[in-house]
Amino acid sequence: MKAEDLMTAPPVTVRPATTAFEAALVMEREAVGCVLVTDHGRLCGILTDRDLTVRVLAHGPHPAQPVAELMTTPVVTVAGDADLDTAYRSFRNTGVRRLPVLDGDRPVGMLTVDDLLRDVVERLLDLLIPVSRSALRESAA
Template sequence: MKVSDVMATPPVCVAPHDPLVEATRLMAQSGVGSLLVVEEGALRGIVTDRDIAVRGMGGGLTPETPVDAVISAPVTVVDVNDDLQVAYQTFRRTGVRRLPVLNAGEAVGVLTIDDLFLDVLRRLADLLGPIAWSVLREPPGPPPQGGASVEP
């Protein structure tokens, strides 16, 4: 499976000179906890809600301070065509929770730890679904003699 199968698209982006208050508004409107910081098509970094809270407001910066003051850069990325195993290894190696996804140098998505977790849960549900339904169809109580399942 590829990164492109699990990543969130399109990425929500902000310019480095945009104020922190605008970045916060954009996060709230988009329902995301991070924004890619892009300038002239090039990825400059990433800013998270935690960056704004801790480095920005907690650091005494004003809401009008440019996003550039609190971004995390350089940023670790994965390629849209990378196998998910590469993403797992990158998350494990770096300890980050979000990876911008690039295609020919352009930001095309974001892959998060949560995306991978949900993918694993979906796969587990697909695998266990038939087993769970067969268990639910069995009548309550001890299994019949011989241990064979009783079909209704």
């Protein structure tokens, strides 16, 4: 399975000149915890809800500050055609919770730790359901 098979697409993006306030509104509207900062379709950085808290609110409200001054760079990313082992290693080695998925240098989606967890649970259920049905049939006999 590839990163692109589990990613959420399209990614939620804002431009570098977008204000912190506007980015927060986008996050609220789209029900996401981060936005990708792009310029002409190319990834420049990532802005998370934590970035807004730590870099804006903790130092006094600066809602008009552009996201270009707040975003995290460089961004840890994964290629869309990368296998999930690569994504797992990236999460494990960097401690990030979100990986923008790229096609070349253009973001095409977002892969989160939650996406991987959901996949693990679904795979586990796929294994356990037939086993539990078999066990139930055997105990009924």
